[in-house]
Amino acid sequence: MKTILSNPKAQSKIDLFESAENWHLLQKNHDAVQQASPKTILLVDSSFRGSEQLVDTLENIGFTCEVSRDGKQALMTSRLKDFPLVAIRRGLPDVSGEDLVDLLKVHKLPDAEFIFLSDETAETAACKVEQVFSDHSHKARNQEFYGEILGTAVFEGIVRLRRKDESTEYANEKTNRLHAVFQEEIKRLSRKDSEIVRNEEAFKDYLADFLEREESSSPERLLELSIRAIQELNQEGVSKSA
Numbered sequence: 001m002k003t004i005l006s007n008p009k010a011q012s013k014i015d016l017f018e019s020a021e022n023w024h025l026l027q028k029n030h031d032a033v034q035q036a037s038p039k040t041i042l043l044v045d046s047s048f049r050g051s052e053q054l055v056d057t058l059e060n061i062g063f064t065c066e067v068s069r070d071g072k073q074a075l076m077t078s079r080l081k082d083f084p085l086v087a088i089r090r091g092l093p094d095v096s097g098e099d100l101v102d103l104l105k106v107h108k109l110p111d112a113e114f115i116f117l118s119d120e121t122a123e124t125a126a127c128k129v130e131q132v133f134s135d136h137s138h139k140a141r142n143q144e145f146y147g148e149i150l151g152t153a154v155f156e157g158i159v160r161l162r163r164k165d166e167s168t169e170y171a172n173e174k175t176n177r178l179h180a181v182f183q184e185e186i187k188r189l190s191r192k193d194s195e196i197v198r199n200e201e202a203f204k205d206y207l208a209d210f211l212e213r214e215e216s217s218s219p220e221r222l223l224e225l226s227i228r229a230i231q232e233l234n235q236e237g238v239s240k241s242a
Helices: 023-035 048-060 072-080 097-107 122-167 177-190 200-209 220-237
Strands: 040-044 065-068 085-089 113-117
Touching: 023 122, 023 177, 023 220, 040 048, 040 072, 048 065, 048 122, 065 122, 072 085, 072 097, 085 097, 097 113, 097 200, 113 122, 113 220, 122 220, 177 220, 200 220
Parallel strands: 040 065, 040 085, 085 113
Antiparallel strands: none
């Protein structure tokens, strides 16, 4: 007996099964997601002189900095604003750097990136901060696009296909070769009574992990990569991939 998918949390406005042209709309979302995120950092540093030099250097390369002098102040600041990156200079007066990371993750910043600074110069520390921020932002953008935007659209397409199959109203409109292949692979996946078609988050995570390996340069390329991802699920076994 097939498992019926539950209603998705939020309806996608892009129906990838209605027309191949909708992949161009999806690509517009990708371009929007790829816009640079605000370069904001929480710097936890008990040294006034050291932090001032580092803040000046970071601001010169586009960062906005909030400075906390100890762990308690850092916790208070994190409750007021979301930070994608936290830099902690070791030697805080009230808490170890490792313990502060654990506290910040639990209280307010579960998805932030954390780095530790020691005795490096302001220029060296700023380069380190910029590299970590760039890597973190790239990963977050990929997760948002491949996991949330594309994952939601494809997952909801599976929902629609299964419902159409059950109501005998489904008609496969082959708008072009790639789109037809994509539809056929999704139909195969939608018929599987397996974890991946019952677990939306597992499906999104799989797509994000698979597709972020290679940047797409066009809607057609994105469609090709999506087909490859679904084909691997169908060929290798969904339960193993999930």
